[in-house]
Amino acid sequence: MKQSLDHYRKAFLIYLDKFRGYSDLTLKSYDESLKEAFSFLEVEEQGSHTTFNLMPYRLHIAHLKAKTISKKVSAMRSFCSYLNDQGEKVSLKADESIKVPASLPKPINDTHIQEALSQAPLNEKLVVILLYTLGLRISELVSLELKEISSKWVRVTGKGQKSRDIPLLSSTHALMQAYIDEMRPRRFLFESEQGQLSENSLRYLVTKCFKRIGLKVTPHQLRHSYATALLNNNARIADVSELLGHASMATTQIYTKLGSSLKMQNYLKAHPLCQDDDENS
Incomplete structure (x- = not known):
């Protein structure tokens, strides 16, 4: 990849803040999940294409609740989608979704x-x-x-x-x-x-x-x-x-x-x- 993962992580968080309007708490959660995932990712590069294998990370967080795992994997999925939007060719392995109970929406007064x-x-x-x-x-x-x-x-x-x-x-x-x-x-x-x-x-x-x-x-x-x-x-x-x-x-x-x-x-x-x-x- 042209830039380091940390460079893209910081740019991704700015995008979530400025354009998606994510709360400070959500931004902190994304940041922590990405940093944690980066420590366990297997990165496979073939030419200009990069594959992130999440399996080592999934094994590390396997003891957590399904909803927590889903959120952490979702953060990586969103990050990779952002990378592709920036012109990087990135894909994920072992990012299968986990079924979690539907949460209640939060309407605005x-x-x-x-x-x-x-x-x-x-x-x-x-x-x-x-x-x-x-x-x-x-x-x-x-x-x-x-x-x-x-x-x-x-x-x-x-x-x-x-x-x-x-x-x-x-x-x-x-x-x-x-x-x-x-x-x-x-x-x-x-x-x-x-x-x-x-x-x-x-x-x-x-x-x-x-x-x-x-x-x-x-x-x-x-x-x-x-x-x-x-x-x-x-x-x-x-x-x-x-x-x-x-x-x-x-x-x-x-x-x-x-x-x-x-x-x-x-x-x-x-x-x-x-x-x-x-x-x-």
Whole structure:
């Protein structure tokens, strides 16, 4: 490889911070996992191609919980993906996934979203609003074409090239129209002079928007917030599943678990007997 692994590790962490908006705790976890993995990797080079054999590392961490192993291997997988994006030819061996229980998503409080929006310029505001009011994946937002937008609906092409129609709030449509009038995109909603904006460009706008109020928020958290808000306000799970573009309602059901968890937390805080119980414990 042209540069040392430590050089790329540092550059990778900067990328995760600036463009992906990862929290300080997550960055620290990635850094520790990569440093640890580098101590055990078997590096095989054939011409310009490099292969990292994770087997010695997997044996070293085999005693850990499945979820912990999955996170550590995922860090290496993301690192190698980054290297390939930088023009290095890299592949992994022994990086097979470990099945772990699904974790609950972390939605953003609507108050925080509104506070961030109140300070945001037009382009940041529109990206956040579309993710929050349409529940889009970042890949879907990048690919959104002008021809798929009407005054009341947006047609989105999701995973497996499946299309779905999502209701568009009148306020969101007005904001979108103001952006179109100002930016004059030709085909895609989000464009530059060089063409369609990248996913990283939109992620960066979300990061900037929430950084002003001291939060690190990802586009996917806004999608979580959309789904959670609908279910907490008694939307049918079948409808939410369709709006999100989930292939199965089983995927959507994780949000119902989150709703139950929040209800329990609110109950424990609000009910007087629960408060008495906390004081006596």
